[in-house]
Amino acid sequence: MADLNIDIAGLKLKNPVLTASGTFGYGTEFEDFYDINTLGAFVVKGTTLHARQGNSYPRMAETPSGMLNAVGLQNGGIRYFVDHIYPKLLRFDTNILVNVSGSTVEEYIACAEQIDDLEHITGIELNISCPNVKEGGMAFGTSCPAAEAVVKSVRKVYRKHMMVKLSPNVTDITEIARVVENQGADSISLINTLLAMAIHAESRKPVLSTVTGGLSGPAVKPIALRMVWQVYNSVKIPIVGMGGIMNATDAIEFFLAGASAIQVGTANFIDPLATQHIISGIDDYLERHKFHSINEIIGELQL
């Protein structure tokens, strides 16, 4: 058994496998399948200051080796989370991060402030990259000044681990990554979904009620890997990589590109046990290649 422990800027994880926001509910949905305390951490669903209904149906389209979603951050709002969800999370013995979104900087701040008070929440993942909401969302992650404003403001009120999740829908992801680092992010996670579209040729209609949605799954893996590698070469804070990770081999590719940990998203839908296979597969890989610790392969791409 290799050493899978990893320290992400003070966030100590028993292994580098997390689940991605919006693909893991509040964790409780997986309890029938496995003990979710085996995860390095899990990230709960996108949470906003006010309750959100999300977008209308249909919200999903299958695409080649991937899918589009246009959920639009359906959630009960931070008060509902604190009152009704948080108490249920107290029984878990692993790191829990809350994914936070907002339409304005003030909303981000108000939401983060309330999470700061929750002892059992190890950190937040600041989502400045949701492509499925009309206001805010991705806009914060595709412009340097906007990213700067939101990260800086939240940093002032949130004292624990602040991971910032970047949008891949940009010309130069390293630019945004550096801004985020400079404003005090503890770590960076990427990628969120790519803005995309599906059309039903027979009915001549868009498949999604919102016309465009976010692309995820193996189709985006090569883009995600490239971005992780670029960001790894541009910032010093740790990176949490994701985008199309289906198995341990995919995960290893992200570590080599520079990710200190990874998140599993869409793969949860295909195989609810995906994270469990990935954790043991990483261990196998390390043993087979005679590495003692996961730390020995992070960023170790041989050029």
Add this chain to the structure above:
Amino acid sequence: MADLNIDIAGLKLKNPVLTASGTFGYGTEFEDFYDINTLGAFVVKGTTLHARQGNSYPRMAETPSGMLNAVGLQNGGIRYFVDHIYPKLLRFDTNILVNVSGSTVEEYIACAEQIDDLEHITGIELNISCPNVKEGGMAFGTSCPAAEAVVKSVRKVYRKHMMVKLSPNVTDITEIARVVENQGADSISLINTLLAMAIHAESRKPVLSTVTGGLSGPAVKPIALRMVWQVYNSVKIPIVGMGGIMNATDAIEFFLAGASAIQVGTANFIDPLATQHIISGIDDYLERHKFHSINEIIGELQL
């Protein structure tokens, strides 16, 4: 038989099916398979002022529902093209476009000037989006001032149809599209490949000699469709859509999103007869839905 004729800003095509640069050689390679005069047009391989060796091996990686390439514009240079390739193209009775790339604006100009003299070449496709060359290439397509400079300059020396091919590696593709339109492009083609990366976990090496390469194939179709639709809603000049088109249904989706014609790229590798099936499939679709002409479905997405 529906009417497949289409007029792209004066470029008259017998049908809206073209082949994409870099995936169709100089056309001659397909003569064993079918009569390439059946195509609306074909776009020959990326041509530069000076001969280019291209990148080292390996240049290709297979990815989920797609592939990466890092060819790097291997070609004999424009003089070689004029002297040795052009004479062989004289026998074809369909539109031929030359895809032009450069490291500097001057190179683009010099190359375009020489093509302007070739009677049998109907137009150029200005490639401001190649991700696989060190200098120039994609840089011209990811910044508005750079795109403006190259399109404006080439417009001065090139009098026939000037199609400009956009890069998808940008935050806002409509911004670049408008610049290109304002500088006198006759049409816009998109998308070129997405900058991406593949890693071989066992050897811990990048799969490509250049580390990153360009992603194409069905994996990118949802992104390409979204960009075509965005550009369609932003400019008045015609759009030639591409990115992962494998069959007639895919092609129809691009027409509905706003493309007046489409290009078939990676699909040629999987099925050399892909264009032939697509042309007849488009006709079938139009007949089945009782349309008389391809013009009736362009941009006709029902919102």
Add this chain to the structure above:
Amino acid sequence: MKKTVQNLQVISHRRLNSDHVVLELKSDEKLDGILPGQFANILVDGSQKVFLRRPFSIYLVDYNCNTISVLIKAIGDGTRILSDQSIGNQLSVIFPLGNGFILPATPTKVLLVGGGVGIAALMILAKMLKENGHQVVILLGAKRIVDLVELEEFAKYGTVYTTTEDGTHGTKGYVTDHSLFREECSSFGKIYTCGPEPMMKAVARLALIHHVNCEVSLENTMACGYGVCLCCITETIDGHRCVCTDGPVFDIKRLKWQI
């Protein structure tokens, strides 16, 4: 039963007609307590065109053999590949999912209305209703006679009536054109329906008019099938609700249908 992911083995493959098959899938583990109306989410492994799992109602359960059956109508790539599975193949299945129909507390005369492949959700329901002493009437509608399948199987659990749009079997017309609705609708203590949405809405309208309780089983495009992706919503009086966890069975009074 808790939801699980299991590799189930295809142990029988029964073709009903050109596009319908019933697959029987065997588990290595003891099955317990699957509710009528629950579904299974099946992986179409290795196909280029099918990325996500495909949901199917649990058609029948055999607790002695530890098998579940699904009735599949081939309409696209996923269902076609599943229809062509050979005996012995393993399929990765997440089950049981969803909430299930609610059976009446006391012996009741109930009506089951099925259309198209929606009948798949009703077989196990009919069986359990009968086993629980209810009086079961089954009305199945289809376009043409060839689309009516498993009538004999249904007949084991209740009286079966049919309608076809072209009149080739039973009453000519839609299910709602059947005399059952005109003549004895109010005599039913509950109506259960599953099929195309327009059909279910028409049935729901009649149920409302005649003040009969009615549950419908909805379809929806699903990514996960167990409540985490939030892709499969339907509008209810409580807002957006997931069809895969809050449903697929809904009391029509909870739905915001324009009927």
Add this chain to the structure above:
Amino acid sequence: MKKTVQNLQVISHRRLNSDHVVLELKSDEKLDGILPGQFANILVDGSQKVFLRRPFSIYLVDYNCNTISVLIKAIGDGTRILSDQSIGNQLSVIFPLGNGFILPATPTKVLLVGGGVGIAALMILAKMLKENGHQVVILLGAKRIVDLVELEEFAKYGTVYTTTEDGTHGTKGYVTDHSLFREECSSFGKIYTCGPEPMMKAVARLALIHHVNCEVSLENTMACGYGVCLCCITETIDGHRCVCTDGPVFDIKRLKWQI
């Protein structure tokens, strides 16, 4: 023969050992003039993991039955799926591709050196050399005895020698350790080789030393297989050249190998 895309039917499937099979594929059309060393690019239809075609040397051709055979070693998803094809299945095949070996103009004693699945390119070559009156010596190398396949088939066309790394068959060691190279290398008018690159380089070095003409058949990752993608280059004295059209067979003097 002009290159074509055809659906060929699997008409025989011969398993040689746990990971090698020979598939015989039948065309509806008359085949003509396939050169030894040419290859076929085969579509692995419908698999999620395999997007591009996979290239295979043409192992044998039967002009009477209009079939080509390929020898496949299962090393990954594509080759595994192809190895499992049943008789009757259709495969989309682009063939014949590439340039092919050049046969000596006059009767000559030639040496064929094959390693691993590289032997696939040599069978049809051995056959045609023999049919054209050349004297054929065949040297096949492998790790262990189990990896040596089709020795009897090769024996039809020439004298067969073997080497294995563990000494379980023939000479112990690499092909270049065989006495043929020490004792009679210069007696060959030409050497043809196909196999792992280190092996081919070692053979090429000896050929150069002994001033024997030598052709090698290269492998490469290919997207198209017919010269349009420019992905499959190798360094030659004329610059980058495509293995799929300028090759797969190269005279070693054209290659920029460090040997």
